Amino acid sequence: MKAIYMYGAGDVRTAEVPDPVISDPADAIIRVVRSCVCGSDLWPYAAMERSDEGQALGHEAVGVVEDTGAGVRGLKRGDLVVMPMFSTDGTCRFCREGVLSGCENVGFFGRQGWAGAQAEAVRVPYADATLMRVDADADDTLLTSLLTLSDVMATGHHAAVVAGVRPGHTVAVVGDGAVGLCGVIAARRLGAERIIMLGRHHSRTGLAVEFGATDVVPERGAEAGERVRELTGGTGAHAVLECVGTEESTSTAIEIARPGGGVGRVGVPHYPAVPQAMAAWVKNLRVGGGPAPVRFYLDELLPDVLSGAIRPGRVFDRAVGLDDVPDGYRAMAGRDALKVLITP
Amino acid sequence: MKAIYMYGAGDVRTAEVPDPVISDPADAIIRVVRSCVCGSDLWPYAAMERSDEGQALGHEAVGVVEDTGAGVRGLKRGDLVVMPMFSTDGTCRFCREGVLSGCENVGFFGRQGWAGAQAEAVRVPYADATLMRVDADADDTLLTSLLTLSDVMATGHHAAVVAGVRPGHTVAVVGDGAVGLCGVIAARRLGAERIIMLGRHHSRTGLAVEFGATDVVPERGAEAGERVRELTGGTGAHAVLECVGTEESTSTAIEIARPGGGVGRVGVPHYPAVPQAMAAWVKNLRVGGGPAPVRFYLDELLPDVLSGAIRPGRVFDRAVGLDDVPDGYRAMAGRDALKVLITP
Numbered sequence: 001m002k003a004i005y006m007y008g009a010g011d012v013r014t015a016e017v018p019d020p021v022i023s024d025p026a027d028a029i030i031r032v033v034r035s036c037v038c039g040s041d042l043w044p045y046a047a048m049e050r051s052d053e054g055q056a057l058g059h060e061a062v063g064v065v066e067d068t069g070a071g072v073r074g075l076k077r078g079d080l081v082v083m084p085m086f087s088t089d090g091t092c093r094f095c096r097e098g099v100l101s102g103c104e105n106v107g108f109f110g111r112q113g114w115a116g117a118q119a120e121a122v123r124v125p126y127a128d129a130t131l132m133r134v135d136a137d138a139d140d141t142l143l144t145s146l147l148t149l150s151d152v153m154a155t156g157h158h159a160a161v162v163a164g165v166r167p168g169h170t171v172a173v174v175g176d177g178a179v180g181l182c183g184v185i186a187a188r189r190l191g192a193e194r195i196i197m198l199g200r201h202h203s204r205t206g207l208a209v210e211f212g213a214t215d216v217v218p219e220r221g222a223e224a225g226e227r228v229r230e231l232t233g234g235t236g237a238h239a240v241l242e243c244v245g246t247e248e249s250t251s252t253a254i255e256i257a258r259p260g261g262g263v264g265r266v267g268v269p270h271y272p273a274v275p276q277a278m279a280a281w282v283k284n285l286r287v288g289g290g291p292a293p294v295r296f297y298l299d300e301l302l303p304d305v306l307s308g309a310i311r312p313g314r315v316f317d318r319a320v321g322l323d324d325v326p327d328g329y330r331a332m333a334g335r336d337a338l339k340v341l342i343t344p
Numbered sequence: 345m346k347a348i349y350m351y352g353a354g355d356v357r358t359a360e361v362p363d364p365v366i367s368d369p370a371d372a373i374i375r376v377v378r379s380c381v382c383g384s385d386l387w388p389y390a391a392m393e394r395s396d397e398g399q400a401l402g403h404e405a406v407g408v409v410e411d412t413g414a415g416v417r418g419l420k421r422g423d424l425v426v427m428p429m430f431s432t433d434g435t436c437r438f439c440r441e442g443v444l445s446g447c448e449n450v451g452f453f454g455r456q457g458w459a460g461a462q463a464e465a466v467r468v469p470y471a472d473a474t475l476m477r478v479d480a481d482a483d484d485t486l487l488t489s490l491l492t493l494s495d496v497m498a499t500g501h502h503a504a505v506v507a508g509v510r511p512g513h514t515v516a517v518v519g520d521g522a523v524g525l526c527g528v529i530a531a532r533r534l535g536a537e538r539i540i541m542l543g544r545h546h547s548r549t550g551l552a553v554e555f556g557a558t559d560v561v562p563e564r565g566a567e568a569g570e571r572v573r574e575l576t577g578g579t580g581a582h583a584v585l586e587c588v589g590t591e592e593s594t595s596t597a598i599e600i601a602r603p604g605g606g607v608g609r610v611g612v613p614h615y616p617a618v619p620q621a622m623a624a625w626v627k628n629l630r631v632g633g634g635p636a637p638v639r640f641y642l643d644e645l646l647p648d649v650l651s652g653a654i655r656p657g658r659v660f661d662r663a664v665g666l667d668d669v670p671d672g673y674r675a676m677a678g679r680d681a682l683k684v685l686i687t688p
Contacts, residue, residue: 102603259446284634
């Protein structure tokens, strides 16, 4: 089958590889119906060291179950499923607590040797615990929104949950990528009254406004802080969603949070230490975040996608087939595309 | 009256200053019955720049109301009171939310030009909102425990609350100073099943065990992390109380927290950025903390002190009069004393 591999910075290729096979009774093989490129894929795209064997890519997929291991109970051939960005055993102490990223058998798709979802098919370990069955017919539009449940919508929701968004809150979202935009949806969904999007790309901030953002702040750094303080009567936001992962964006997030507020940092951190240690302390902020416990959130998020109450699939603004995925990476890295859909 | 001032690193003196007077209708003057030296006073004691006018010291006091402004309603001359480490107006939006350190009129005693409690008397702004009346006769022993409610007991409790201590949890406490020891009391009080004290001073860790610590880890840095992992079946602690304020102690705190856990950092941060940005993210930790909302906690903590259910006053191991406070600073800075009581 065809699968996408990265062999070094900027070097993404469509490879021909063996079809995946069941290797454990808890496995399922899914045929990928929709996949996509993630903003987090752009970090290795910018900096990956050369590798002859390469790394499979992709951790977001909607698929159809093609085969299941002997131990799989809740899925059968033909089921439509959402594949969360990592697999979890569903039985360890961390899974039982909902701390899925701490799963003792966690496997991050498209990372560290694991198979990727930017492919025709993918093997999913612990399929019963990992996959979310979708009992609905899905058209093209619905498929894209379902696909965001693999990562970006669940991740934006995680940022909002960790930041402590409550009805009536003023929320700020740092970053106008797909996660930030989904963060706007999540904040609105959780009852935020005012949502300030920090971003400067018109097409993206325009979508943010359609998703529920009430204000757009194009400034960065200290100027962004001043602007948010102006907009919030001098106090800052109750909850801040950090959806970038740089030191500057994290510094801004802490800067614009009000005393007693929360910061949900879901951007993969590309900095050694969380800045503003004293400011966060003086303001008694809660700073949390990490990989979203996707499967844990799907019981809550899937119904809203199925009903059309939220339409996060609108973040996709380009579609490619597997052969053109390298173009998709180039487009996202060059900020010509917000998020690239893959139809294998 | 006599009051303690600091004029530079290592230069603490007993000064003769005018008696405090009511300068606002919301003020009260309290005669200090007990005060003390705080671990946080040792930071300026080590590094304060020279100042001719000096800085008044002390933010912990039990006192008796001597005079009240015309606007004070709930206090009268002769009332025994606990003075929290900072004054708050009780009416601003942050006070109403319990985020007292964010009070729009906050005043930190013994800091930035504010009067100090290491004195015969002190002026307390917003007395009704700031002071906690104690309706009990207090002997010497009770007075010392009441005094810890000004800061260290409330701060240890804050660390435990922010870290999310729940019944049955494994809790780790980094730092065997007075706040760490009170953190042990707080963790026990909130139902922790296992409490691991990271500290190496026998007299202090001994007291920690009396307060409820179940394990003592004298190692530091990476070795401490290994030791705590050994003690917790490889996972780390549900909640970690960071009660020192250095980069190393904060790094250790994050290192020993289990996935999904919380870190309450209450040590005044003497580092620019919170270390272990990636580890905290991968583990989905919540890292919070700051100045404890003391007055907010007193409704909960005071009854337990009055009943003798908790005896945090045991952290005091030396007592001095106002004339001997400089000796008290030397003893604490030299780690000859854990916490020095002042009887004016």
